[in-house]
Amino acid sequence: MEAIIKESSLKQLAIQDPAWSEAIRLERYSLLNEIPGLAFGLLAIIYVVTSLLALA
Numbered sequence: 001m002e003a004i005i006k007e008s009s010l011k012q013l014a015i016q017d018p019a020w021s022e023a024i025r026l027e028r029y030s031l032l033n034e035i036p037g038l039a040f041g042l043l044a045i046i047y048v049v050t051s052l053l054a055l056a
Helices: 010-016 018-055
Strands: none
Touching: none
């Protein structure tokens, strides 16, 4: 019984294996999907801090 071993990098895996391509695409979409929430959270924190500073 023989096994054939091929060395490959992650980049080659992503190109050749559709499952890896799908996983990378979903990861990128998920990251882009979080950006509006991050922006809203930062604006809310800035608003609260500046409001408290205005009261002081």
